[in-house]
Amino acid sequence: MSEGAGDRAADLAAPSDDGSGALLWALHRISSLAVAAPEMGALLRESLAVLCDAGPWCAGHALIVLDKRLAGSGVFHGGSPALREACARVEFAPGKGLAGSAVQGRSTAWSGDLGEDPRGAALAAAGIRSEVVCPIAVGGEMAAALELFSTASEPPEARVLAMAGQAAALIGGVLERARAQRSPQLGDDMFRSLIEALPVGVVLADPQGKALYVNPAFVQIAGYGLKEMIDGSWREVVEPEHRERGAAAWRQVIETAQAQRQEYRTTRGGITRTVESLLGPMRGPGGELRGFVAVVEDLTAQIDAREALRESEDRFRAIFENAGVGLVLAEGDGDIVRANRAYARFLGYNHPDEVAGRNVREVLHPEDRARAQQMRNELRSGRTTRYEIERRYLRRDGTYVWGRSTVTKVADSPLIIAVVQDIDARKRAEDAVRALSGRFLRLQDEERRRIARSLHESAAQTVAALAMNLARMERMSLPPHAAETLADSLELVTQCSREIRTLSHLLHPPLLxxxxxxxxxxxxxxxxxxxxxxxxxxHIADDLGRLPMELEITLFRIVQESLTNVHRHSESRSASIRLRRSGPEIVLEVEDQGIGIPGDVLERVRTQSSATVGVGIAGMRERLSQLGGTLEIAAASPGTLVRARIRSER
Structure with a gap:
């Protein structure tokens, strides 16, 4: 900026209806205080008044650094006595609170969460909802900080924050140089340095609208400078559809002295930018027009980010709506925010809107609600981030269907998302297979009973008759070799009779x-x-008593299969059987002291129920599942433990 331009910039120095122009006036006013108020207290007090009058803040306070702590200085601007008193007593440890964090980070900070501020009651009574803290450095050291309070809960625009930060930097410079340089030119120099350091573009113009100065940020953002502003060649940089609109907006500001906001695109060197320009008048102390100011900001990155976000949302919406499985977005308490078409069809509704707004509890079977609530609580508390569960859902027509839900907490959000698969057909098929398997086991037991009865009533009787005939022949006078053969035959018949009886009892013990x-x-x-x-x-508990016949047969078969496995595979010379009641359950345990089951095989046995882990084990599991029981197989020390649990009402 030339010396003349600096003088004109100093003249363009009073607040207008436009926030940016008012803040530029405030910055110039603060720069002029280097002469009028060099002492810290006076400078801070006057600066707070200027910033609150020009910016979106209703009160301000200055903190000073004492032994690395921030303490109230008694410098306050605003109309709340209670807040003034609270600020005078406040103190922040290093890095604590918004003020401590801002000073430690040496950067301007904003917050809309004042709940932990020690002045909370006074802030609330004054209607304060947000705060800006601007650290002040003097000679490279943190010396103070400005607190600017607002009744708005939204953050101010980036350019306002930037100018507030520049004001703090300007105050630090004034304090550092005030005693060394006490000339009127100091304020103009600081103002010029400040404008040139701003991250937003600034244009200063005279009352006729002729551009006097543009800062470096404007040249970088707009793609043209003061020369192009003066000779009109700026039109070659601005895209055609925006040229006349931009010129008309500038003319309207000059003619009406009313602020205007304008957005346009520029293209230079193959790079296209979207630029927002805030145009406004600058007035003198008496309200007379002194010139115009334009504050320019590059919106390209913001617009690109918004477009990327919109495209991402569009992709998510398309995937969400057209997914072949049910998708549900819900609050942590189970209130459904959004559902897709597949989920609505799964529950028998015509449109997802018929499901949105309801709570998940309403569409679950009553017996499944407590478990669902427990899992949601674990998700909300952070103990888990994901869970899977199979449960029954209530359809619109009052019937129930089975679904498998995979529920995940959305990162950095109170929402949860659930993927719901329709497994009703699979569940019905499993029920049919289970019923068929149960029928097969009953037929198997009936067939064993029939074979055992046939062996006892037919084969065993025939062998007994044969033994009687051979015994009669034993009383006859026979040659020695014949008598020897007869004796062998009698022994074979006796062994055959014993084996038939054993086989018959194993097939179906009559004692059961x-x-x-x-x-x-x-x-x-x-x-x-x-x-x-x-x-x-x-070991059989004395209180076991008689059990239902089907249950007794199942437990007997498990003992048979378990002892057979001990004999064939464990190499154990001993085993133990324990049968007892545990509440409503019957617990059967068969344990050996053999070589045990290898870890990989044991894991396969635990996780698979098919015949791939052995027909015997699969058969035991199937028998128990028919009666609602469970089978556990675990490593013992040493050996293997087989535990069966099954409910019995008697």
Missing amino acids: EEAGLPSSLRWYVEGFAQRSNVEVEL
């Missing part, structure tokens, strides 16, 4: 129906120990 499970297990364990040379300890 006659004496119950405990007697049948004692008989079986005794025979197993004789056949296998495995010592078995049997």
Whole structure:
């Protein structure tokens, strides 16, 4: 800026109806205080008054740095005595509060959350909802900070924050240079330096609208400078559809002295920018027109960010609405914010809007609501970020369908999103398979009972008759070799009769129906120990009593299968069986002291229920599942533990 331009800039120095022009006037006024108010207290007091009058703030306070702490200075501007008193007593430790953070970071800061401010009651009584803190550095050290209070909850525009920060920097410069330089020119020099350092573009013009000065930021943002402003060649940079509109806006400001906001695009060197210009008058102390100011900001990055966000939202909306599975966006308490078409169809509704606004509890089976609430609470508390659950949903027609939900907390948001898959057909198929499997097991038991009865009533009787005939022949006079053959035959017949009886009892122990499970297990364990040379300890609780026949058959088969596995695979010479009640459950445990199951095989056994883990184990699991029971297989020390749990009402 030339010396003449600096003088004219000093003349263009009074607030107008436009915020940016008023703040430029405030900056010039503060720069002039270097002569009038060199002492810190007076300078801070006058600066607060100027900034509050020119900016969007209703009160201001100056903090000073004492032993690295920020303390109230007694310098206050505003109409609230309670707030003035609270500010005089306030103190912030290094880095604490908005003021401490701003001073520590050496940058202007804004906050709309004043809940933790020690002056909270006074701020609320004064209607204060937000605050700007501008640190003041003197000689490279933090010396003070300006607090500017507002009743608005929204942050001021970036250019306003930038100018507030420049005001603080200007105050620091005034304090540093006031005693060394006490000439009127100091204010103009500081004002010129300040404008040249602003991140927004600034144009100063005389009362006829002739451009007098543009700062470096304007040249970088607009793509042209003072020369182009004067000779009119700026039109070559501004895109054609915006040229006349921009010129008309400037003429209107000159003719009416009313502020105007204008947006236009410039292209230079193949780079296109979107620029916003805020045009306004600058008036003298008596209200007379002294000139015009334009504050220019580059909106290109903001517009690009908004466009990228819009495209991202469009993609999300398309994916959300057209997904083949149900998608739900809900509050943490379960209130549905948004649902897609697939979710609405899953619940039997015609449109997603019929589902939005309802709570998830309303569309869940009553028995599944408590579990769903528990999982949501864990999600909200942060103990988990994701969970999966299979549950029943209530359709519009009152019927229930099965769905599998994968629920995830949306990052940095109170919302949760759920992916809901329709698994009703799979559940019905599983029920059908389970019913078919149950029928197969019943037929299997019935067939075993029939075979056992046939062996007892037919084969066993035939062998018995054969034994009687051979016994009659034993009393006859036979040659020695014939008598020896007869003796061998009698022994074979006796062994055959014993094996038929054992096989018949194993297929269907008659003691199960006659004496119950405990007697049948004692008989079986005794025979197993004789056949296998495995010592078995049997512990049956005294209060076990009789159980339903289907349950007793299931537990007997599990003992059979478990002991067979001990004999074939464990290499154990002993085993133990424990049968007891635990509340409403019957608990059966079979444990050996053998070599155990390898870790990878044990994991496969735990996680798979198909025949890939063995027909015997799959059969035990299937029998228990038919009666609502569970099978657990775990490593013991040493050996393996098989535990079956099943409910019994008697």
